[in-house]
Amino acid sequence: VLRPLNARGLFTINSQPAVNGVSSTNHIVGWGPAGGYVYQKEYLEFFCSSADAHVVCDTFDKYPSLTYMARDAHGRLVRTNWRHGEERGACAGSSADGGGVTTVTWGIFPNREILQPTVVSMESFATWTPEAFDLWTAPFTASSLEIPPVIESIRASWLLVNVVDNEFTVQPPLERAVADLCGKIAPL
DSSP, X not given: OHHHHHHTTOEEEEEEOOEEEEETTOTTTXXXXXXXXXXXXXXXXXXXXXXXXXXXXXXXXXXTTEEEEEEOTTOOEEEEOOOBTTBOOOOTTSOOOOOOXXXXXXXXXXXXXXXXXXXXXXXXXXHHHHHHHHHHHHHHHHTTOOOOHHHHHHHHHOEEEEEEEOOOSSSOHHHHHHHHHHTTSOOO
């Protein structure tokens, strides 16, 4: 899933695969005490040029189990289909920046409440986005070097996109959406 996105200039920064009831002792995705089961929703976070943003968001809109947010370097919400209660829809240029939290990792363990160590929220993504964009310039500012024009262009016009697939029990639709998207955006 990551390689085809990166090959098309959709530069991934964070991701996790879908997991449905895997043993907590699994050597790849397991965590927590023995005897438990872990669950994960697949999600991706990637940088996207503003030129490709419409294609990305329009493609994700075709998959009902996907929710996404796209923010600029200042953390401003540019587009989302994040559900607010039962509402759903693109809100480009709107102030629909309200709450919303979804658990993307949780575990069930003997004699314990359900643990949910990882969540995605509108608020945390708004805070994280400027920090993520700062990673582009950090090597240059730390060395007092001039920031290359291509990096300045990314900070000025690109978006950070977070997409969560809320379907984790079957082959995740996010993988189908990525294949669909890769058919629309040519490799670099």
